[in-house]
Amino acid sequence: MQKNLMSTLALLACCLATSVAAAPGTVLRDEKLYSQPSATASVAATVSKGASVTILAKQGGWLRITAGQNTGWIRLLSVRAGAGGVGSAGIGDVVGVATTRSDPSRVVAVAGLRGLSDEELKQAGFNADELVRLESLSVSAAQAMAFAGQSGLSAASVQALPAPGGAQSSSTWESN
Amino acid sequence: MNTKLMLLAVPLFVFGGSASAFDFGKLLEDRLNQKLNKNAPVQQAPTSAAAAPPQGKQKVDPVQLGFALFGDYSLEEENRIGRQISGNLLGAVPLVRDDKLQRYVNLVGGWVAQNSGRKDLTWRFGVLDTEAINAFAAPGGYIFVTKGLYRRLNSEAELAGVLGHEIAHVTQKHHLKVLKQSSLIGALGQVASSKARGSDQMVQNLIGNGAEILARGLDKNAEYEADRVGVVYAARAGYEPWGLPGVLQDLAGLPSGDARTSLLYKTHPHPADRLAVLGDAVGNRFDEVNGKTLTDRFYRIR
Numbered sequence: 001m002q003k004n005l006m007s008t009l010a011l012l013a014c015c016l017a018t019s020v021a022a023a024p025g026t027v028l029r030d031e032k033l034y035s036q037p038s039a040t041a042s043v044a045a046t047v048s049k050g051a052s053v054t055i056l057a058k059q060g061g062w063l064r065i066t067a068g069q070n071t072g073w074i075r076l077l078s079v080r081a082g083a084g085g086v087g088s089a090g091i092g093d094v095v096g097v098a099t100t101r102s103d104p105s106r107v108v109a110v111a112g113l114r115g116l117s118d119e120e121l122k123q124a125g126f127n128a129d130e131l132v133r134l135e136s137l138s139v140s141a142a143q144a145m146a147f148a149g150q151s152g153l154s155a156a157s158v159q160a161l162p163a164p165g166g167a168q169s170s171s172t173w174e175s176n
Numbered sequence: 177m178n179t180k181l182m183l184l185a186v187p188l189f190v191f192g193g194s195a196s197a198f199d200f201g202k203l204l205e206d207r208l209n210q211k212l213n214k215n216a217p218v219q220q221a222p223t224s225a226a227a228a229p230p231q232g233k234q235k236v237d238p239v240q241l242g243f244a245l246f247g248d249y250s251l252e253e254e255n256r257i258g259r260q261i262s263g264n265l266l267g268a269v270p271l272v273r274d275d276k277l278q279r280y281v282n283l284v285g286g287w288v289a290q291n292s293g294r295k296d297l298t299w300r301f302g303v304l305d306t307e308a309i310n311a312f313a314a315p316g317g318y319i320f321v322t323k324g325l326y327r328r329l330n331s332e333a334e335l336a337g338v339l340g341h342e343i344a345h346v347t348q349k350h351h352l353k354v355l356k357q358s359s360l361i362g363a364l365g366q367v368a369s370s371k372a373r374g375s376d377q378m379v380q381n382l383i384g385n386g387a388e389i390l391a392r393g394l395d396k397n398a399e400y401e402a403d404r405v406g407v408v409y410a411a412r413a414g415y416e417p418w419g420l421p422g423v424l425q426d427l428a429g430l431p432s433g434d435a436r437t438s439l440l441y442k443t444h445p446h447p448a449d450r451l452a453v454l455g456d457a458v459g460n461r462f463d464e465v466n467g468k469t470l471t472d473r474f475y476r477i478r
Contacts, residue, residue: 023429028452039463058425061418061462076421077455080448081429115435116269116308116322118391118442124268125386126375131263133271134318137278138300144286151332151470153414155291158465161404161457 017059024083025065027051033072037062044072050086053079249315249352251296257355258316258346260379264387265304265312265320272305272323272477280475284332285319285339291412292340294347301339309427309436310443311338312390313345315352324436327477328426332470333410337419340406348405350398351389355382393443400445400453407454416467417458424451 017037033045037059047053047067053074057064062073080086139147148154249257271278278301285301297317304312307324319342321335329335345351383389403420411417428447430437444450 026448028448028455039460058422060416061421075455076418076425077451077458080451081425082448084428084432084446084448086448086452114307115324115438116304116306116310118388118439120268121265121391121439122385122388124264126260126263126380127267127270128263128374130266130270131259132373134262134266134300134302137271137275137282137302138298139279139282139286141286141290144283144290147283148287148414151468151473153287153468153470156412156414156465156467158408158411158417159461160408161461163401163404164453164456 017057017064019057020055023055023081025053025055025063025079025081026083026085027053027067027074027079028086029078031074031078033065033067033070033074034062035072037064037073041073045070047074052083055079055081249356254349254352255297255316256376256379257352257383258314258318260376261314261351261383261387261389262300262318262320263375265314265390266302268387269304269306269308269322272303274303274477277303277326277475277477281321281326281335281339284335285343288336288339288409288413288415289317289343292343292347292409294343297346299343307436308439309430309434310440311342313342313351314390315346315349317346319343319346323477325423329423330471330474331419331422332474333415333419333468334423335419335474336410336413336415337407337417337421338423340409340413341402341420342406343409344402344405345394345398348398348401350394350402353398354389354392354394391439391443396445396449400450403450403454404457407458411462411465411467414467416469417462417465419469421451421454424454 027047027049029049031047031049032043033047034041035044036042045067047070051067053065053067055063055065056071058076059073061076063076063079064071064073065079281301281303282299286299289297289299294317299317299319301319301321303326304320304322306322308322309324309328310322311325312320319339321338321342325338326335329338403424407417407420410419424447427437427440428451432441445453
């Protein structure tokens with residue numbers, strides 16, 4: 001019985017929300033914390049831009065977070081994961097910024113795997129064989145549509161998003 | 177040569193007067209020659225004495241004129257430019273040797289692209305064999321995702337979000353706009369070479385060295401726009417719109433100083449900024465949008 005209950009709970013958790021290893025995050029705008037992952041749910045608390053939070057789970061467009069004494073659901077786009085803070089235009093020295101400030105010598109130390117450099121792109125010569133290969137792997141529009149249909153995907157009517165009016169903030173990658 | 181003159185002359189009918197139009201064509205032709213054969217002396221056309229207007233009367237800036245006449249690249253030119261950039265990119269890093277993976281990405285990307293509204297292109301998608309975390313788009317419908325980025329994805333909706341962002345770069349012609357700013361005349365090359373298998377020198381002159389156009393990156397507002405437009409493409413294709421935001425969250429949590437993201441650092445705004453800017457645009461607009469995540473169907477790299 002106990003075991004059944006446990007597995008049921010586990011299944012529920014799996015289907016409803018993806019638990020993530022508790023990760024640090026920062027609130028990107030003054031925002032509400034809801035009791036459920038829905039804007040129609042009751043508001044549990046409010047959080048301020050720049051607040052440090054712990055991310056507990058993810059479900060669709062929502063994150064379950066703990067902010068101070070409060071736990072609740074916040075819009076996915078109102079929080080950033082990572083300990084780098086909101087960026088240069090925001091609160092500034094949130095946890096992590098000062099200690100992880102970029103240092104060129106760290107680049108090699110941290111990196112286990114090699115990237116792709118701008119110099120490699122600049123020096124690159126034309127590879128006709130790979131291009132032929134790319135062409136040979138492409139699919140027709142009909143094939144792509146059929147593949148979409150196999151999983152029940154169908155075209156949805158979604159309005160374009162508005163372009164911003166105001167100035168934008170800027171963070172640096174180095175603040176991570 | 178004849179082909180060039182034809183190309184130059186045809187759009188000039190827009191301006192009316194055919195006599196002066198031919199002079200404009202000559203101006204552009206000279207500039208093209210200068211550009212392509214920097215060492216060769218500029219040729220004087222034998223007809224210039226008879227046809228050219230008196231010196232000083234006609235002050236036409238060829239570049240200005242070029243913008244007026246050739247404000248947009250033709251589809252043919254767009255395809256050639258994209259093909260050259262992609263061939264160079266593939267010279268720097270080849271495709272992953274996994275045909276199932278490549279087919280899967282083409283099927284997903286092809287469907288998202290069909291929902292972009294741009295139907296005049298042949299879309300091609302490829303996964304690049306590098307641990308770098310990045311994605312690229314080139315004009316004409318060439319889209320690439322690195323293996324390093326692909327490995328971090330968790331669902332088909334996330335893949336659709338990433339591809340949607342890159343597809344948006346193509347539909348919004350972000351790279352073509354950059355090329356237009358830096359060089360215009362070079363695009364007026366021969367049409368004939370488009371079917372050739374190898375490198376297209378005419379286009380290479382336009383795009384600079386190798387695939388450096390991809391290393392230089394775009395204006396950050398172009399990236400923000402691609403985020404806004406790309407999430408909508410994925411949602412219109414029936415996916416939940418939270419794929420790209422989920423990937424940006426993942427990238428935001430990566431430590432700085434990771435060599436896999438060094439080029440991404442240079443060419444894109446910080447993911448925290450992208451989340452914030454995208455969040456401003458989205459607000460509650462996706463609250464009623466329900467789409468599929470398709471975690472099970474997502475193809476995982478061996």
